[in-house]
Structures are given as C-alpha cells and as structure tokens.
Amino acid sequence: MDQPGTESGARTESTVAQVGEFEVIARATAGRVQPASTIVGPGDDAAVVAASDGRIAASTDMLVHGRHFRLDWSSPVQIGRKAIAQNGADIAAMGAQCSGFLVSLGCPADTPVSVTDGLNEGMWLEAVAAGAAVVGGDVVQSPELVISVTALGDLQGRAPVLRSGARVGDLIAYAGRLGWSAAGLAVLLADRDRSGHDEVLDAHRVPVPPYRAGIDAAEAGATSLTDVSDGLLSDLGHIADASDVGMIIDPELLDVPTELRSAATAMGVDPLDWILTGGEDHALVGTFEELGSVPRGWTVIGRVASGSGEQAGRVTVVGRDRPGRSGWTSFDSE
Structure with missing residues (x-):
C-alpha cells in the first residue's frame, strides 16, 4: 500500500517538512468557524469549551496507517471524517452532545501538504456534522501517518447512559x-x-x-x-x-x-x-x-x-x- 509522499505524482508537491508545523496548523484553522460552545479555540496554549452542567464526557482513539485506514483505499478527506466519526460516536453513546475535538497528527516529513489539508477538511466536515468543531491539536513527525482524536461532550444536564x-x-x-x-x-x-x-x-x-x-x-x-x-x-x-x-x-x-x-x-x-x-x-x-x-x-x-x-x-x-x-x-x- 502507498505511504504518504511515495506516490510518483506527489514528489513535486509541497511537503510538511517544507512548509513547517505551524503552516500545517494554520492551514487547518484558517477560515474555520467555531460554535458558541467554544470559548477559546485553536491558537492558544489550550482550548476552553463550555460545559453547561459542569461535567464533560471525554473519549480518545487513535488510527494508524495500514492498520485502521489505507490511502490507496480512502481519500484523506474520508480518513479525516472517519477519525472524527468514531470518536464522536463514543460521545453519543453516553447520551451527550459533541462539543469539541482535539486532534494530534503524526506524519513522515515527506507527507504532501495535500494529504494533511485533506485530513483537516474531512475532520472539520465531520465535526460540524456532529454539532461541534476541532478546537485544538498538535502536529509532529513520525515514521507512520497516525491520527489521535480526543472528543469532548456536553451531557446538558442529563445523567450519562452507562x-x-x-x-x-x-x-x-x-x-x-x-x-x-x-x-x-x-x-x-x-x-x-x-x-x-x-x-x-x-x-x-x-x-x-x-x-x-x-x-x-x-x-x-x-x-x-x-x-x-x-x-x-x-x-x-x-x-x-x-x-x-x-x-x-x-x-x-x-x-x-x-x-x-x-x-x-x-x-x-x-x-x-x-x-x-x-x-x-x-x-x-x-x-x-x-x-x-x-x-x-x-x-x-x-x-x-x-x-x-x-x-x-x-x-x-x-x-x-x-x-x-x-x-x-x-x-x-x-
């Protein structure tokens, strides 16, 4: 299966190593609209998300290239949506409303920026579908493409369903x-x-x-x-x-x-x-x-x-x- 950046046509594209970590993050957040539940979004040391009754449902999951997804089977947008969906479902399973997602991305240095752009687009599309947004995250270099998502949810005064x-x-x-x-x-x-x-x-x-x-x-x-x-x-x-x-x-x-x-x-x-x-x-x-x-x-x-x-x-x-x-x-x- 193809690894990020190994496709013959991708070698002329800009890579994450060339544009740098902060440019990748900037591309992920530019023009994005946060819901009212986001008090402080991307760009500070931590996000601040409102929880109406003082309790937060939280869940985290990780996807690894070759184990949980394949770039020769799915587009980056589809993979991004899947990463958010499987975490948002855990919040829904507690009877809570999704209120925010924290995303950490690890990828090889030669990963084309088009891949990270697609992942971010998919994540935002699915976060909005879940009634929330991506409120923060991180980007690091790693041998494999890895996506880690932490989902936050608001119980809105209801007891969690266990x-x-x-x-x-x-x-x-x-x-x-x-x-x-x-x-x-x-x-x-x-x-x-x-x-x-x-x-x-x-x-x-x-x-x-x-x-x-x-x-x-x-x-x-x-x-x-x-x-x-x-x-x-x-x-x-x-x-x-x-x-x-x-x-x-x-x-x-x-x-x-x-x-x-x-x-x-x-x-x-x-x-x-x-x-x-x-x-x-x-x-x-x-x-x-x-x-x-x-x-x-x-x-x-x-x-x-x-x-x-x-x-x-x-x-x-x-x-x-x-x-x-x-x-x-x-x-x-x-």
Missing part, C-alpha cells in the same frame, strides 16, 4: 447501520470487480454515526448504551458483562438491506454475519424498559435475559450457533 444499567426484561434496540462497513471491507479485500457496491464501500470509508439518536435515547430513559465499533455481538457483550445480564437477539428482527444482500451474494457469504460481527459502523445499541420508551428511529432486536451462572455476559442469537462474541480486537493476528 453500559452497566441494563436490567432483565429490558428491550434491546439499535439506531444507525449494521454490517455496512464490514461489507465494504470485504469488497475492498476481494480480488475482483468492485463496481455496483459503492454504498458499502462508502460506508467503510466514512461511517455515519446517528449522533442525535444517543441524545434521544438518554432523554427517553435508556438503561444502557454503547456504540457498535467492534461488532454487534461483541459490543452487546460489553453491556452484558457490565450489567451482569444475558442478551437474546432475534435475527428475524434485523434488517438486511438490499445493498448488503448484493455484496454478500458477490462475496459468497451470509450478510447476517456482517450485521452480527462487523465493526466500524458506529451505530448505537442500548436497552430500554419498555416498547413505549424506545425512540423513533430505533429498532428493537431482542431482550435482556437473566445473567445468573453461565448466562452472565452471554449474548445468544436465536436459532444460530455463534462461536462466542466474535468481532474486532485491536491485537488480533494480521
């Missing part, structure tokens, strides 16, 4: 898309024609977290909540472990869109496997006391069961023999 609140009898529901990113990755990895699969390819390159759905869930009294970053079964397992309960999923309640069916037919796989175990869609999944408390836009897919004995932390899919809570792990073999 993984540990699910209770026996609660309904399990999700908002957003499931399996699309995994389908796109499968198409990218396959040595075959990718035409006709643009929707799933785009979903892998740029996830679409349902930011507002997290706030809706909190306002509706969701008992637990998380984002689907590692896979539906894996992330529901985190709720089951934290709440000391079991989970029962009815696959008949899971929607399998035409786009997934088409890609699955081409790849020769069951699309439900992508929906159950595929990560990086950054949908939200949580639990609710009753059907009347499930917000519009959420889909019920199961129920919380007793977690006594061997059932504690267990996620069961009705009618299917699943080999454990399979999904993404950061240190699996490559």
